[in-house]
Amino acid sequence: MNLHKLSSRLCPTVSKFRHLHIQSSGQQLEAVAVETESTEPNPLSVFRTSEQNPTYHSERHTGQYYTLPPAHIQKLFPHGLPPRFQLQIKTFNEGCVMVRPPVLELISYLKKADYSKPPLRYILYGDIGTGKSMSLSHALHYCYTQGWLIVHIPDAHLWVKNCKELLPSSSRPSRFDQPIQASQWLKNFKITNEGFLSKIKTTQQYVWTKRESTEKGQPLGVLVDQGVNRMKSSSDVVGAVLRELRLQAGGTTEGEGAFKLAVAVDGVNALWGKTSLKKEDRTMVCWCKPEELTLIHNLRKMMKNNWSGGAILTALSQTGSLFKPQSAYLPSELLGEEGFDNMEPFVPVSVSNYNEKEFESCYLYYLERNWLQHPHSRSEEGKKELIFLSNKNPSILERLCAFL
């Protein structure tokens, strides 16, 4: 994985056509490269930091990129990273995240918080494309390295729109199930929290159908498997899993089962917004309300702070939201009255465009990756153009550079 990086460091001015050759001959260079790595101080990596653990990130790392270990990416973010970032990881063969002040602030709160008290709710808000989802992923990486149990919903908007199958709920008559979404989420949950599945035990019996039920005291893994295998009851399984986690998070009685719970929801304003799902109701077709969906109902219960031993990290998102204007980015605009009343008291964390240093970092990173192919982009003029065109907005800059 590091061959590409090493080779590009050795020959910084290589043209794009020679990349393929270098990768194949990289094995010969490897032996040489190991020695040169320690001797020559690399001028290009002023924007990188070697600190891979988010626990130790501090102000002196702001603006620098740190690499997400690939093992972590596979486990922690099977579905979690924003799609464009996933493409970037595939292209650059590495996942690098910039350390930015809002995340440092969030991580400092997480470090200082008292976990015997009810969880604090943090809402990341900001204009479109300023990096809220990425910041959430960074904070989640911190929680993962600390050994917390992660409940990550990458985009709550996906649960309120474009659902192919909407079944009336088996357990409650007025609710609707989304089997595909629920079972997919359970699969990803299983990948992320492999270690905890055998340690946590259920506290009550759950009856799914006349023949199937999960007894009390079974490990959580059995519950999750039940949901993955039986699609019909997967939404109810999600509800049960969330309930179990709520009851047992931060449990001080069982020394072995004590864990901290991180609930991360991206696009949390979907929970109190409108849906674009239609329901057939006695020959009339009308829109579903979010509370009529089982998944949303259970997730709303998670958002309340009537449990203890964890933290609720959320990010607002206008891009996937339904029926909200593009200019809305402040919490009460996107959450609405109901959402605001449910979520408060929360700590709002503002995420904004890059400042000078961060922009410089990003620019150098793209240069180093040879992502900016246009010769003009390497000059000062080109850099000024990029600043002007993107207004230092991370996502616009990324899309612009993709063309160059």
Added chain:
Amino acid sequence: MAAYITHPALSSLCKINCNINAIYSLISFSRRISISSVLSTSAVTTESEAAGQGVRGQRRSKRQAGEPRTERMTVDQDWTAVYPTAASFKPSTVPLPVRMGYPVKRGVPPAKKGNLELIKIPNFLHLTPVAIKKHCEALKQFCTEWPSALDSDEKCMKHFPIQVQSKEFVSAGLSLKNPDARIVTLKVKLSSLNLDDHARKKMIKLGEERYCKDTDTLTITTDSCPLRQQNYDYAMYLLTVLYHESWKTEAWEQEKTRADMEEYEWEDSPSQKNVLDTLLRMRPLGAKDEVEELLGQPAVQEYRDTMLRLKNEGETEENLHKYKEAVKKLFNI
């Protein structure tokens, strides 16, 4: 009468509140008359000329235009004599080097000679400060004296809080009357009325869009009756009724819900409940603690202030920042 009134039909004796539209309609009216008179005379002359020329049909040599009047104007002339009434822009009469129009091909706006744009627009060359002073001097003999005790705006507002406006129109057409003259507008500041809290809120609700929050003015416009006197009486009646009704409290007003409230109140709000629940969960109520004491803590009060500011003033970055500080203090981060 004064010398500036040359055409009795075109003069406009307007009250101070006369609007521009009325003057503009008069100008266009006068222009129509002047243009139509010009056209009629030129039509007559060309006809006679053509009859005089006969079969030849040659163009007679044009008479040379003399030097424009602007060359002979002195700086300290009497401008009211040049433009005594509303008249169209005459380039040879106005000594200003005015340019108007679109600069074609990166050029400059065209000059004033033969410029239709300058003729089309309304001008106020007949209303210079000197001219208006002359108007005032002439009108003074018809006016009564302003009361000497009312020498400032505040005193006027204090003694005469209700302002009534209406428009007068003078027209010379088929009918002398203008139907818009019956409209009466009544403006009053609610702070000058004797209203308590409930009465004020009820009056604002009853007034709906007639109340302006920024200037605290209630504006009642009446035009349903045919005569101005009737409309004035109706407006005064409406004001009286609003005032008395807002002091009364009906039985169904007890059912006022949170959605009907004009301002956000923190007491009994979901926000207060949330905060209370959270605080109780963090530290369960002891035997001596009381809910009021819990709510009376300075951190909670600060949270309450920021919430009120957020909801009443709208959400801004600054308000959100203060809210964040308050939440941090509340939970001791």
